[in-house]
Amino acid sequence: MSVATTEHFGSWLKSGAPWIWLNAAAVAASLVMVLGLLVLIAVNGLGHFWPAGIWDIQYRSADGQVQHLIGEIRSSEVIGAGRLRDAGEPVPDGMEGPVERYLLKTGNRDISGLDFRWIVGPAITERTKPQDIVAFERVEWGNFYGFIEAVQEDGQRVAEGDAAWEELQPRLERVAELRDQIRHLQKSSIGAINYKIERLRLQQRRLELDGKDTPEALADIERQHNLLQDEFSVLQKQLDTRYEEIRRDSVTMSVMGGREVEISLADIVRAYRPNAMNVFAKIGFYFSKLWEFVSDDPREANTEGGIFPAIFGTVMMVMLMSVLVTPFGVVAAVYLREYARQGPLTRLIRIAVNNLAGVPSIVYGVFGLGFFVYFLGGNIDQLFFPEALPAPTFGTPGLMWASLTLALLTVPVVIVATEEGLARIPSSIREGSLALGATKAETLWRTVLPMASPAMMTGLILAVARAAGEVAPLMLVGVVKLAPAMPLDGNPPFIHLDRKFMHLGFHIYDVGFQSPNVEAARPLVYATALLLVGVIVVLNLAAISIRNRLRERYRELEQ
Numbered sequence: 001m002s003v004a005t006t007e008h009f010g011s012w013l014k015s016g017a018p019w020i021w022l023n024a025a026a027v028a029a030s031l032v033m034v035l036g037l038l039v040l041i042a043v044n045g046l047g048h049f050w051p052a053g054i055w056d057i058q059y060r061s062a063d064g065q066v067q068h069l070i071g072e073i074r075s076s077e078v079i080g081a082g083r084l085r086d087a088g089e090p091v092p093d094g095m096e097g098p099v100e101r102y103l104l105k106t107g108n109r110d111i112s113g114l115d116f117r118w119i120v121g122p123a124i125t126e127r128t129k130p131q132d133i134v135a136f137e138r139v140e141w142g143n144f145y146g147f148i149e150a151v152q153e154d155g156q157r158v159a160e161g162d163a164a165w166e167e168l169q170p171r172l173e174r175v176a177e178l179r180d181q182i183r184h185l186q187k188s189s190i191g192a193i194n195y196k197i198e199r200l201r202l203q204q205r206r207l208e209l210d211g212k213d214t215p216e217a218l219a220d221i222e223r224q225h226n227l228l229q230d231e232f233s234v235l236q237k238q239l240d241t242r243y244e245e246i247r248r249d250s251v252t253m254s255v256m257g258g259r260e261v262e263i264s265l266a267d268i269v270r271a272y273r274p275n276a277m278n279v280f281a282k283i284g285f286y287f288s289k290l291w292e293f294v295s296d297d298p299r300e301a302n303t304e305g306g307i308f309p310a311i312f313g314t315v316m317m318v319m320l321m322s323v324l325v326t327p328f329g330v331v332a333a334v335y336l337r338e339y340a341r342q343g344p345l346t347r348l349i350r351i352a353v354n355n356l357a358g359v360p361s362i363v364y365g366v367f368g369l370g371f372f373v374y375f376l377g378g379n380i381d382q383l384f385f386p387e388a389l390p391a392p393t394f395g396t397p398g399l400m401w402a403s404l405t406l407a408l409l410t411v412p413v414v415i416v417a418t419e420e421g422l423a424r425i426p427s428s429i430r431e432g433s434l435a436l437g438a439t440k441a442e443t444l445w446r447t448v449l450p451m452a453s454p455a456m457m458t459g460l461i462l463a464v465a466r467a468a469g470e471v472a473p474l475m476l477v478g479v480v481k482l483a484p485a486m487p488l489d490g491n492p493p494f495i496h497l498d499r500k501f502m503h504l505g506f507h508i509y510d511v512g513f514q515s516p517n518v519e520a521a522r523p524l525v526y527a528t529a530l531l532l533v534g535v536i537v538v539l540n541l542a543a544i545s546i547r548n549r550l551r552e553r554y555r556e557l558e559q
Contacts, residue, residue: 038533045530048523049289051274051282054135054145057104057127059119066125068256070133070145071106074116074519084120103519107135107143108255115142116519129275134165134253136263137270139299142520146253149260153249164251168271171249175265178246185239188490193232195491200225205387293527298482302511303521307528309483313501314535316487317403318464320497325407326460329414330449336415337422338444350419357412365473368405373397373477393498399487400497402478406470410463417462421455422448454550461543465536471505479503481510504532 052072061067078098100121109115136144150160151167159167204221207213249265272285296306332353340346377394385393394400425448433443449456471479480500487499508528515521 038530041526041530041533045523045526045528046290048527049286049293051135051272051277051285053129053275054133055104055127056130056133057119058125059123060125061123069104069106069117069119070256071104073102074105075103076100076121077103105143105519106256107145110141111255111259111261115517131276132165132273133275134271134273136268137304138263138267139269140267142300142304142517144253144263146255146261149252149254151249151251152262155250165273168251168265171265172268172271175246175249175268178242179266182239182242182246185235185242187485189235190232190239191485191489192491193228193235197225197228197232200228202387209386294531300520301516302481302507303515303517303524307502307504307507307524307531309486310502310504310507310528311531312486312488313399313479313483314468314504314532317399317406317501317503318468320399320403321406321410321467322460322464324403325411325414325463328407329411329459329463330418330456332411333415333418333422334444334449337419338440338448353412353415357416360472361409361470362472362476364405364409365476368401368408368473368477369397372401372404377401396498397476397478397500398498399478399501402474402501405473405477406467409470409473410467413463413466414456414459417459418452418456421452421459424455425451454547457550458543458547461539461546465539465543468536468539469505469532471503471509474503474506479506481506481514504528504535508532 052074054070054072057069057071058066059069078100081097081099084099084101102119102121103116104119105116106112107115130147132147134146134148138144148164148168150157151164151171152158200221204213204218207217207221246266247264250262251265251268252260252262254260274282277285293306294311295308297309298307299305336346336349340349373395377392377396381389381393381395429447429451430443433447434440438446478500480502483500483502485496485499487496487501488494489496508525511521511528512525
């Protein structure tokens with residue numbers, strides 16, 4: 001290499017151009033990886049709701065017998081023939097090298113014991129897609145695949161053969177209406193009465209503890225209790241009637257091997273024939289499944305149904321956390337920047353705040369469990385809810401303690417962002433306000449804080465984005481696999497901060513790693529992860545939009 005070339009290369013390095021290109025390449029690689037991850041999640045998650053075709057497959061088993069299977073082909077892979085033989089799979093003699101096999105979702109778990117099984121490609125002798133194969137989504141036991149033989153009402157057949165499918169649809173609509181009525185009676189009407197009865201029990205216990213359990217007070221409580229019991233009896237009769245009506249109809253299905261099975265329509269959520277659907281019918285089915293996913297309750301150990309309680313719990317926790325973290329973070333930042341003497345102690349506090357942002361989140365969870373739940377919540381129960389003891393009210397993980405724990409976790413983000421926003425405001429603006437006769441508090445409230453609001457809002461929404469994805473601390477301070485009641489309902493005081501709740505992040509963990517049926521749960525893991533990523537992306541985009549608008553609003557004042 002010549003001297004001129006070496007000098008030119010050295011000057012090129014000193015110019016900084018290589019580092020600019022390396023930085024651009026790193027950013028581009030990061031964007032490609034993030035977009036690739038999102039595409040992977042979207043394909044695996046959103047594809048789950050499309051009605052897949054159902055195959056009628058005949059194959060030769062390892063003992064040479066021809067068997068019959070019905071199900072969806074979920075995936076395929078290529079594997080060596082030797083490995084399949086070692087595993088006892090039926091591979092034709094003399095075949096070597098790679099062999100393709102298929103993962104078949106056969107459903108009917110209550111009959112066969114398994115709803116997924118592998119089929120070796122060379123063992124398949126015939127496969128077709130009959131138009132009349134029916135798929136049932138059930139309340140329990142997952143999907144059911146088969147052929148309709150007849151529809152029964154009170155044990156009597158009312159339709160057979162081709163007419164059975166047409167007869168099935170209006171009866172399923174009737175069952176859906178009855179199911180909604182049952183859910184309303186159980187959760188709203190009967191649930192409200194049970195809540196009031198429990199409040200009366202606690203009221204009586206409180207009177208006993210205070211020594212005010214006079215005969216008149218106890219008689220009044222007994223009168224109210226009897227009225228509630230009368231209402232409960234009426235509603236229970238209505239509920240029993242709905243249960244009798246919903247169990248009226250059933251359907252007889254033929255499954256693999258020609259066996260006939262009778263299924264109550266009360267156990268069926270949806271019935272469809274994917275092989276007979278056209279494109280528009282499949283699109284309608286797809287969006288109905290998406291709506292069910294975001295608006296319905298989970299079922300089948302969270303592997304079926306929707307995730308609305310998890311969405312609601314996540315949003316409510318984040319909103320409560322925002323209300324708690326904003327005043328503390330902003331007040332701390334204002335004190336550090338505007339009032340505190342700038343010395344070694346202040347610098348030490350700033351270092352501590354920055355270090356708090358790097359503490360593992362599980363440490364905050366342990367602190368929240370020990371301080372908020374056991375110490376603070378236990379003392380609140382002793383002071384304000386002694387009638388409920390030994391059953392804890394606030395001395396157990398719940399929504400309030402989860403929100404406080406995440407507020408503690410995210411307050412360093414708000415402090416740092418707000419303090420940086422305050423530091424960017426020119427001192428001439430403060431001096432001008434003071435020169436015009438405003439007090440320091442008026443200057444801070446009417447001039448400084450509005451100009452720092454873009455940084456404050458950005459810090460808040462970044463804190464919200466981080467809190468929305470946290471899981472580890474929530475496992476200790478309030479989140480559960482399935483909450484029997486949501487924190488917000490029609491019973492006073494309407495917002496129940498002591499209740500446990502569901503969360504999208506924990507839902508992903510639970511379905512992905514704790515599910516008894518991993519293959520069935522895998523698509524829901526991707527779909528829930530995509531929804532959580534979407535929530536975080538929307539929050540970050542909202543942060544950028546709010547910051548830009550506020551910045552434009554106060555740009556002229558800064559100049």
